[in-house]
Amino acid sequence: MDDGAAITGQDGQQGAAWHYDGRSATRHAVRVAPTGEGFTLSGDGVFSGPHRWSDIAALDGTRGRSVYGLNGLAGWRLIFEGPPPEAFAVHLPLPARYGRWVDRFGLTRAAIGFTAIAAGFVALVLSAPSWIAPFVPRSVENRLGDAMIGDFGGRFCRTAAGRTALDRLATHLGAEAAGVRSVEVANIPMVNAVAMPGGRIMIFDGLLKQAKSADEVAGVLAHEIGHVRHRDTMAALIRQLGLSMVLGGLDGNVGALVSGALSLSYGRDAERAADVYAIDALRTAAISPDPIAAFFDRLGGGKGGEKLERATGWISSHPVSADRKAAFQNSKQRGKTYGPALSDADWAAIRGMCRADPKGAKASGFSW
Known part of the structure; x- marks a missing residue:
């Protein structure tokens, strides 16, 4: 399988990252290579993929690391020391800060939407009883x-x-x-x-x-x-x-x-x-x-x-x-x-x- 060109990070190294396959506690050093709609991971004695970009979920990291999981496979991890390579990051979802659809639309737009919905609900609560009561x-x-x-x-x-x-x-x-x-x-x-x-x-x-x-x-x-x-x-x-x-x-x-x-x-x-x-x-x-x-x-x-x-x-x-x-x-x-x-x-x-x-x-x- 042709993995294509490896993704190069800001430090000039080719997509260096750590990987856990979700089946063992072994940490593997891997390289990340794009495959059009996704990517593969390869290293000494390990090959994983291809994985679709849409199946990747951003997780919370520590000490500046960028951590990603794979939907449907608990324990699967892809970890970059620091931010991920730019060519890789453009395909990945941003970390969920407030909730999926809030992050999707942005906090300001979501807040405006919440306010409008709340105002509509309050108006309904205040007005509806007057026409419901007679029934x-x-x-x-x-x-x-x-x-x-x-x-x-x-x-x-x-x-x-x-x-x-x-x-x-x-x-x-x-x-x-x-x-x-x-x-x-x-x-x-x-x-x-x-x-x-x-x-x-x-x-x-x-x-x-x-x-x-x-x-x-x-x-x-x-x-x-x-x-x-x-x-x-x-x-x-x-x-x-x-x-x-x-x-x-x-x-x-x-x-x-x-x-x-x-x-x-x-x-x-x-x-x-x-x-x-x-x-x-x-x-x-x-x-x-x-x-x-x-x-x-x-x-x-x-x-x-x-x-x-x-x-x-x-x-x-x-x-x-x-x-x-x-x-x-x-x-x-x-x-x-x-x-x-x-x-x-x-x-x-x-x-x-x-x-x-x-x-x-x-x-x-x-x-x-």
């Missing part, structure tokens, strides 16, 4: 919500008078048509209310204690009904893989339940849409939007708080409180007669549910 059967969402909430660690407060008044208010705000299955008061000292899967809404006792009037609570409740109407909670669960919340909520840890409930982030568009629903519901029910506007003013901390909210608004899932306040204020209709959301007796019954319910009062202790 989730209501029965599935209802079971999920029931499993997540249960009796909320025994912290639901229920009295006959309070239950009747709360149901009357929810019905007045279009809860049934929106798909709301229940509205509960939970003995949790937080100024908040949340919409959970399956049309379940919870109003925390802390909100009832801090509210200035039933009209404020009506505005907050209407907002949560809007989330149920738009199935925002189901979209949030899809986005956050909410099954982990279900598992966390089944261990009886109320702190974990509340944390899970409050971690549902709907995004600014969903929050604005829920506010629009609340504005329409209050208008239909002839409840003044001024009290809920005042609530948002207190929530935002006035003008000083508005500056901070606008400065940090890019990390918030809610619109700026001042903008929400303005939206409700601007919805007030001139000449329209507004009435109270509840009678004084009904409002007192709802506010006093957790004090009047022995079970709820017993569960008043709360810790994270």
Whole structure:
């Protein structure tokens, strides 16, 4: 076989290299000679090849050596002291630094590609749930919500008078048509209310204690009904893989339940849409939007708080409180007669549910 001309290295020697055949530990001094699409190795008592350039893999070397292996034959090695001869190196793959296809395209191009793919994935994760959620059967969402909430660690407060008044208010705000299955008061000292899967809404006792009037609570409740109407909670669960919340909520840890409930982030568009629903519901029910506007003013901390909210608004899932306040204020209709959301007796019954319910009062202790 004609091996052709031997490859000459930078030192003028003909392709001097070391070779291990993969079958024994003997090191052979060999010369490298091209054969068109590959090369052969020859030396005293050894001949190897022809080998195709495409079958050679660059390996990590030590002490400046260049080491190559042969695909399909473990232990086969070709070693040059220092860099390989240029005429040999032009045919060989570069050492894999980041991975085959990254090395093939280059680190910069690969990084740009990774960034584009990641951005596309993030966009899909953020947008897909909003159009997937409506296709989730209501029965599935209802079971999920029931499993997540249960009796909320025994912290639901229920009295006959309070239950009747709360149901009357929810019905007045279009809860049934929106798909709301229940509205509960939970003995949790937080100024908040949340919409959970399956049309379940919870109003925390802390909100009832801090509210200035039933009209404020009506505005907050209407907002949560809007989330149920738009199935925002189901979209949030899809986005956050909410099954982990279900598992966390089944261990009886109320702190974990509340944390899970409050971690549902709907995004600014969903929050604005829920506010629009609340504005329409209050208008239909002839409840003044001024009290809920005042609530948002207190929530935002006035003008000083508005500056901070606008400065940090890019990390918030809610619109700026001042903008929400303005939206409700601007919805007030001139000449329209507004009435109270509840009678004084009904409002007192709802506010006093957790004090009047022995079970709820017993569960008043709360810790994270």
